[in-house]
Amino acid sequence: MKEQLSCAGFMKPTPVQAAAIPPGVEGKDILATAQTGTGKTLAFLIPILERLLRDGTDGVAALVLVPTRELAMQVAAQHDALRGRKLPVAALIVGGLSEYHQREALRRGSRVVVATPGRLEDFLDRGLIHFSNLKTLVLDEADRMLDMGFRPAILRIVAALPKERQTLCFSATMEGDTARLVKDYTKNPVRLTFGSTLKPSENVRLQAFEAAAEGKPETLRRLLNNETGQCLVFARTKRGAEKIANHLNREGIQSAVIHGDRSQSQRTAALSGFQKGRYRVLVATDLASRGIHVENIAHVINYDLPEVAENFIHRVGRTGRAGNRGTASTLFVRGQRSDLSQLERQLGVHLERMQLEGLPHEDVRRMIREIPRSQSGRKPSIVQLPGEVLQLQMD
Known part of the structure; x- marks a missing residue:
């Protein structure tokens, strides 16, 4: 296992991994609350793989439930990168991909199943999968699955699993419905909490740029041209x-784009191209971005303010991962000043107000628009502007 981790480039465990792996290997149940980008996937994959290498029984031994296809594909890929030659590839059971290949993976003896609740429930209903030898259940991003309406499917799936099993639950929050759900599925769990999940990582620099509505594309272009690393841009609508x-x-x-109207093949191609560096920028909506786990994103840009504060945390959590530094920039217009201040108060954070050199402040644009035209119908040149406008520009 150590050799496989070394070959895959994992040298030092994150705090979540260091705390979760030992009790996980011992077979204990775990409830872990942590921010995104803390290495949660390896925290449950390593105990699963260690157990599989010791246990030679046939059948599906571990089930990992995740909220989205994209996250399932990434978990399965990480499993396959670490499994070595002794274990078969993971079976990926998600909607939007070939059912034939998914059934073939099961027929060939996959020991680990990574699935979304909806498709897996369908497989269970049709008798295409059995869990009589299951040893470990993982609920990854449990709160997200409940938010997306998967509670009935999860209840149906868990009812089909052996009662004597290990359960590992990883979630950004462990309150309300999530707490009630996992309470019924765990026995004397080890509880782990890493920092506040309602605040961005301290590794992320938070900044905000005010721009006129018509000036936002230019502000975005300038921000991207000033950044050499990969960038994730969030829009509110498809x-x-x-x-x-x-x-x-x-x-x-x-640039590539992912949103709900894109086909699964288009979304997969966009995410794959972004991961492999063919695209420097990925543009996404909040819903479509769930499950995006790409390492080394340098800059997250909120082209539009999120509808709810929680989405801000999930957005900026895509950068500053695994101990790396990151930047999160938020664009807003004059009429959204109070909205931005409310977001800061709600999350207990401060976004440093910034201005790109050479781009006029929105107050300057507004005052220019209000300047009367001359008899010729033309606006005055910059040298003819009132002194208060020039002073604003210099400030």
Whole structure:
């Protein structure tokens, strides 16, 4: 196992991994609350793989439930990178992909199943999968699964599992429905909490740029051109995400887009291209971004303010992962000043107000718009502007 980890480039465990792996290997139940980007996937994969290497029985031994296809694909890929030659590949059971290949993986003896609740419930209903030899259940991003309406499917799935098993639950929050759900499925669990999950990581620099609505594309372009690493841009709507990606590509910035109207093959190609560096920018909506786990994202840009504060945490949590530094920039217009302040108060954070050199502040744009036109119908030149406008620009 150590050799496989070394070959995959994992040298030092994160705090979550260091705390969760030992009790996980011992077979204890775990309830872990942690921010995104803390290495949760390895925290449950390593105990699973260690147990599989010791246990030679046939059948599915571990089930990992996740909220999205994209996250399932990434968990399965990480499992396959660490499994070595003694273990078969993981069976990936998700919607939008070939059912034939999923059934073939089961037929060939996959020991680990990574699935989304909806598709797995369908497999159970049709008798395509059995869990009589299951030893470990993992609920990854449990709160997200409940938010997405998967509670009935999870109840149906867990009812089909052996009662004597290990359960590992990882969640951004462990309150309300999530707490009630996992309480019924664990026995004397080891409880682990790592920092506040309602605040961004301290490794992320938070900054905000005020811009006129018509000036936001230029502000975005300037931010991206000032950044050499990979960037994730968030839009509030599917149409907005398309417009942003199209604009960036016209500007020569290689960009891909994912949102709910994109087919699974398009979303997979976009995410794969971003992971492999073919695209420097990925534009996403909040819902479509769930499950995006790409290491080394340098900069997250909120082109639109999120609808709810929690989405801000999930957005900026895509950078500053695994001990790396990151930047999160938020664009806002004059009319959203109070919205941004309310977001800061709600989360207990401060976004440093910034301005890109050479781009006029929105107050300057507004005052210019209010300047009367001359008899010729033209606006005055910059040298003719009132002194208070020039002073604002210099400030």
